[in-house]
Amino acid sequence: MGVKHGRDYGEILQDLTKAVSLISDSYLFFEMDSEDWERLGPEDRLEVHEALAEDLFYALGTQPSIDVGSAVVIHDSTLHRINVLIGDQQMTFVALI
Numbered sequence: 001m002g003v004k005h006g007r008d009y010g011e012i013l014q015d016l017t018k019a020v021s022l023i024s025d026s027y028l029f030f031e032m033d034s035e036d037w038e039r040l041g042p043e044d045r046l047e048v049h050e051a052l053a054e055d056l057f058y059a060l061g062t063q064p065s066i067d068v069g070s071a072v073v074i075h076d077s078t079l080h081r082i083n084v085l086i087g088d089q090q091m092t093f094v095a096l097i
Helices: 009-020 026-030 034-039 042-059
Strands: 065-068 071-076 081-086 090-095
Touching (some): 009 042, 026 034, 026 065
Antiparallel strands (some): 071 081
16 A cells, blocks of 8 residues: 555655665665675666665555664654654655655
């Protein structure tokens, strides 16, 4: 089902893909190790990040927060956005409306 949204799903997915690409150890979500990740080329990494973004979009419809490597992805239903908290110092968000 995914999270409730008013924006075009494709735009949300594109923005969420960019946001998760900021997570340096995002590959841990798929139980990859750093060596496997380093062997991937840019196109393959983009595919992994797109798959991660799609998985998160749908999973956040049933659970409010998900750990992704050293980050936490949170659905804020009040502000209609998905927050991506990376470590202690970096945050970005994806608007849903």
